[in-house]
Amino acid sequence: MKKSKLKKIIFTSMAFALIFAMTACNNSEQKAEEKKDSITMAVSEDISDLNAHLYNGSMLAQDMIFESLVRNTEKGPEPALAESWEISEDGKTYTFKLRKDVKFTDGEPFDAKAAKANFDAIQENKETHSWLELSNKIVGCDVVDEHTIALKLSDAYYPTLAELGLTRPYRMMSPKVFENGKTKDGVTDIVGTGPYKLKEHVTDQYASFEANDDYWNGKPSIKNITMKVMPSGETPLLALKKGEINFLFSTDTSGMIDADALKTLESDDKYKVHISKPCSTRYMLTNSDPSRIISDKNIKQAVWQSINKEELCNGVFSNFEKPASTIFAKSVPYCDVELKDRKFDEEASKKLIEKSGWTFDSNSGFYKKDGKTLVLELVYNSDKTMNKVIAEFIQANTKNVGIDLKLVAVEGNVMRDLRSQGKYDLYLDRSWGLPYDPQSTITALFSKQSFLTVTKDLNSFDEMHKTILDAMTTTDESTRKDLFKKELGFIHDEMCFIPLSYSSAIIVADKELGGVEFNQSQFEVPFYKFAY
Template sequence: MSKLASLAVAVFLAFAVAPAASQTLTYSWPTNVGPLNPHLYAPNQMFAQASVYEPLVKYRADGTIAPWLATAWTVSADGRTYDFTLRPGVTFSDGTPFDAAAVKANFDAILANRARHDWLDLTRQIDRTEIAGPLAFRLVLKHPHDPTLRELALPRPFRFVSPAAMGEGGTTAAGLKAPVGTGPWRLVATRLGVSDTFAANPSYWGGKPGFERLVVKVIPDPNTRAIALQTGEIDLVYGAAGQIPSEAFLRLRAQAPAFSAAVSTPLATRVLALNSARSPTDDPAVRLAINRAVDKDTLVRTVLDGIEPRADFLFAPSVPDADLGLAPHGFDPAAAETLLDAAGWVQQADGVRAKGGRALAVELDFVGTNAQQKAIAEVIQADLARIGIAVRLVGEEESAILARQKDGRFGLIFGETWGPPYDPASFLSAMRAPSHADYQAQKGLPDKAGIDAAITAALAATDPAERKRLTAKVLTALHETAVYLPISHAVAIEVHRSTVAGVAFGATLNEIPFAGMHPASATAGR
């Protein structure tokens, strides 16, 4: 064969093997997506886990639960037994059948590490699982648990990996052989610090995704990500508003038709957790003063460019059982100073208050690569300085911030409620687990045990009125003790280039509907 003919064959093969550029959707994320173990947490990224692994049931935007890998279910009269009919003809991407044996193998693997998931009350409530037939799975609880179906719909841990991909250690960190799910995407390549590549799952029961490839580029800096979108290095920005600076979002939104942009309805609440077990935020007067001193309206207008609405409570009134009619703490710096004066915090010559030789100084921890958190932190630092509270800003990698949340090494720390379907039940449930910032922030409260007991009772309540009463008791206590500083209601944003069509918001913050996106050139054929 001549050199020219060889070259022609090589070019032909290259185009035959690699998908056309228009068949690749390029996204970005601050880190690699991780090993994608469906039953573990960080460094596994939730949006990627949800792209590979699927649940028995699906949470919908209207708050209802829809069939997914299970086509139907029944619940016993006592609320303890759930019988699921599984979808026929589903296989994992390695060809392994999805059946009741596979479902039980996954539940067994999750429950073998039950302590790892103790933030989620459902894992503690499961008594046993049974194979009731080839496509019939039974879940038996110790007690009734109202959020069972919603918690089965979460991005983790109750999702399903091929039993053939489980090693001797099941789905422990060392046990999983490969990330093999039933979902629309397969992880096919990882380049540390560079990118992760997914391929469409050709055997997906729900229909072929609109793109052949999904490439997730590692871009830690939001400004760099915005530039990458503008230059065409990536096609899509999607996620919490901090994915790119708000001014960049507004600028790109104005550049239609080259770009399309949208903002979701409020999905969660952006908060600071105030550590009640660590000085000086162990003083209730300090926590109340912080809540009174931050000018959230100005913060929302200037830092968030009005994209996120102001929040006054831990949950938005639209969250089930959360509309309690409580009075907001409100912006009132004079009242904040009065609170500190009455508590014995005396203004010093340097402008920082002190009591008993202790300066009124707190540490505010945030993810250093999150430009939005940094900007919010700087505004809060300035607002609190005006009433004599010194704030030291600490920006660290996400893993370091997660470690602080777990062990309580913080004064003030950024967090968010988890949005649907977690809020309110699953989020409240996790407050009882020491591995979360909420527990660490609350553990200094005198009635922490009573708050936890009320949460436990609410989760088991079968009477909606009783569940609402108990939830109100918890939320009222948290509001009155000012253990949170609500800032804004978090939204999702998306900006995409004109080459992409079919972009829509998912029902939650943590699941991105990549499979419904497709090249704009293919729109006419759909």
């Protein structure tokens, strides 16, 4: 081979090597410079219809897109789309000064006209929102000037600000997406003022969101969020391990990940497990129908004292949940009240059953009276795998004291129908938690759409109802505290709820993810505060 040709080959090879090295170096530098700005998480259900004025959509997603006038925090309601407010002396008028230069993500201005359009649309569908007492109190919304509105109520109502700050229905949507000025029959697009906007949605597969870079409260550091639909339990854990997702959010509602998996992740150096303060209560509702055995207070208390809550929280929840002795934790507003503690005591349960005329049958292992076995039905939501475990634990405990507990597993919608029809003895559920509690859970006891079957046949019904209504409308804080103390005493004495455990929200994330915290509501995650 001639020298000139050899030199040419060597030169060409060196050139290619140099180009490859430079490319590799550039790629390496690019990777090093790449900033993590995305979250991919598992969700157990499709986000569905995100209309902020209705109830079909994912609350997690709705909170990312839509905002209200105020935001609920541990310190109480704080400014959001309203920068300030004044309350009239009689408590019937709330005047809100709205932020200026706020726009919906379709470019429409958020102003007093837009706020009024939202309140009018929500209140037109008032019956749907009747579970929320505020919807029954609102008389109207007036435009005072371009950036001021006056919300008029029929009566003073102390939870007004807290209920305005809930995830739904009092969130603001662009009036441009309303159908003939209404939202109750659907909207043409999903448009809010929040830190994120919906980018893509493939039903029952995934939904992706992108940051709203024009967000009035600053550009979010996390630019992209993807929610992948997968069954709760082991699947999200495997997806996390494989790198298919990098974030998990679990509550007693979603049950995305079980206690055993959390224990495993706590010992994994790649992740950090964040646990909120107790935010809601697992409980069983009791039916007040006098034709049912459970209406007997002795039987209610026998069930209550038959359940070993320490063992439940240790064995089933790996101590991620704590035993509950009252329907609300003492940290909940107005709930730091001393109430009788009904401790786990199997012998006491048996004596209570016998006090009501039941005799133990050693052949069956259950109590009997007039030839009938002491049988109760516990209804639970089969959509959540954890509910079956809890129900079976309670079944085993009640069997130890001679109660034959039949488990009735049904889907969520069917379950709610059974509750409103009174077709249950015990009903496994959980409270809405802060900021809904205590007012929403208590007022639900007197709503046909909610828990009326728990109270309607109680002798104390009228007085209980009047007490909570007075507590909601008084403008005197000291009087309100006394009324809540009285109401909580009624609820505890009547055993409307049999409390099981206080639960927390849980986030599992990459250890590098900073700014991780929880909102006051267990149905929301403040992604816009997070950053790598």
